[in-house]
Amino acid sequence: MSLNQRLRGAQRQRRSLWHQSHPPKDISPTTPVYLELEPERVSDLELGTAETLRRTQAELQWYRQLYEQTPAVYFSLDATGIILSVNQFGATCLGYTPEQLTHKSVFDLFEESDQQQLSNAFMRTLTAAPQGQTASWEFRLNCPASKVVWVKVMMRLLPSGDKNFVSPVNQGLVAINERISPAQSPQKNSLILMVCEDITAYKQAEVKAEELTALAVQQSQAVVQTHLEEMAGLNRLKxxxxxxxxxxxxxxxxxxKMAIQMLGITLHREQNFLSAMAKPQAERSKAPRYFEILDNECEREINLINNFLDLQRLDTNVKPWVLETIQVQQWLWRVVELFKSRNHHACRQNLHLHIAPNLPPLACDPFSLERIFVELLTNACKFSPPDAEITVSARLIPDNIQFQVINSGVEIPHSELPRIFDKFYRIPSNEPWKQGGTGLGLALVQKLIQHLGGTVEVESESNLTCFTIQLGLKNQG
Known part of the structure; x- marks a missing residue:
């Protein structure tokens, strides 16, 4: 018998002896147990970390695509103006690839004439407070392969010290974690964000608008000059x-008029005509009454034509008037006395003159001023009843000499006052002593006063009518 056979026999003998000394027992469990093979479990923490990483990567990829395709030029620059990164859209817009622009000076992309201004703006941004207000400028580019000529540049300082700044550079997102020691300059590790917005179309439209405005201005000037020449020609014709x-x-x-006057002289010699004219109108014969009508209407027609022509000349005459200095006391007394002597038949009212003492000399056109007073006195005589009071006064008020012509016994309705200086306007009235006029006298008065640099106003109440004239003493010689 071999050794192996002897060993196996011994093992069987031992098992038999064990079974003999140990009776069999029921070892089956009351509940069946099933054995299964289970894979090794991954912890929840590991699963959450992986999911967060996946989402973060997707989000970063989305932001990167957004950054790369945003329709503007985005630069990140170091403190010397070297380009650290640029988005894809911006590089393409300028006619480059991002790789061609990286590590290149941003100033080389701009017109040489604008580089100094850009450098000044860059330095102001570099020395500004972090997260400060964003400033903007307009500069011209020098990118031969680009259609962009003008850009609006916005810059902002973002220092990297003690901060985690994420900057898109070339193919990935690189975290910049640099700590600036106290001995280092704060500008050394600073980052400049520069955004360039295309404003070429806007600037071209602006230039075009300026050019059009300068066509327009020249054309307007030409039109105005033509109109001025036409007006000058019309004024000459007028x-x-x-x-x-x-x-x-x-x-x-x-x-x-001369013939009428000669007729009056002849009739006086032959028929004592002046004595007949002095009689009341009801006692006169036909010849004196016809003569008076003829003389008055001829005078009225002469005044009408003179007033009309003078008004037209005042509208067209641009020549400066030659002013004279008058002594108001002596001058006004002479004008009133001359009016009384020339109009003793027509002026049957009581005419008074009140002049304040020590009035200063007045620089004016004495002929125009005399005509103003004659017209106002004529109206006062025409529209006042016989034996009424007419007062002419002159006095000094601050910086002005004030003249007044006041007639009593007549009042102009308030509704008529706004129209009293209109051309050809006459106040309607049925009073027998209020004679009709040309309707140009007061219009001429207002125009003459305006040319003298003064004002004229009218008031009428309490059975009185007052015309007030004020002439300034400023700039008097």
Whole structure:
């Protein structure tokens, strides 16, 4: 028997002896147990970390795509202006690839004439407080392969010291974790964010608008010059017309006036005509009454034409007036006395003159001022009843000499006052002593006062009518 056989026999003998000494027992469990093979479990922490990483990567990829394709040029620059990164859209817009622009000076992308201004703006941004207000400028580019000519540049300082700043550089997102020691300059490790927005179309439209405005201005100037020349020509024609009308109308009237005066002299010699004219109108014979009508209407026609021509000349005459200095006391007394002597038949009212003492000299056109007073006195006589009071006064008020012509016994309705200086306007009235006028006298008064640099106003109440004239003493010689 071999050794192996002897060993196996011994093992069987031992098992038999064990079974003999140990009776069999029921070792089956009350509940069956099933054995399964289970894979090794991954912890929840590991699963959460992996999911967060996946989401973070997806989010970063989305932000990167957004950054790369945003329709503007985004630069990150170091403190010397070297380009650290640029987005894909911006590089393409400028005619480059991101790799071609990285590590290049940003100043080389701009016109040489604008580089100094850009450098100044860059330095101001570099020395500004971090997270400060963003400033903007407009500069011209020098990128031959780009259609962009003008850009609006915005810059902001973002220092990297003690901060985690994520900057897209070339193919990935690189975390910049640099700590600046106290001995280092704060600008050395600072980061400049520069955004360039294309404003070429806007600037071209602006230039075009300026050019169009300068066409427009030249055309307007040409049109204005043409109109001025036309107006000057029309004024010359108008002046020639007025001169012709003045001669053709006034010459026959002057002859008629002279003939009427000669007729009056002849009739006086033959029939004592002046004595007949002095009688009341009801006692006169037909000849004196006809003569008076003829003389008055001829005078009225002469005044109408003179007033009309003078108004037209005042509108067209731009020549400066030659002013004279007058002594108001002596001058006004002479004007009133001359009016009384020339109009003793028509002016049957009591005419008074009140002049304040020590009035200063007045620089004016004495002929125009005399005509103003004659017109106002004529109206006062026409529209006041016989034996009414007419007062002419002059006094000094601050910086002005004030003249007044006041007539009593007549009142202008308030509704008529706004129209009293209109051309050809006459106040309607049925009073027998209020004679009709040309309707140009007060319009001429207002125009003459305006040319003298003064004002005229009218008030009427309590059975009185007052015309007030004020002439300034400023700039008096």
């Amino acid at each position: 002046e020639e017309f007025l001169n012709t009308v003045s001669h053709e109308l006034l010459t026959p009237l002057a002859n008629m």
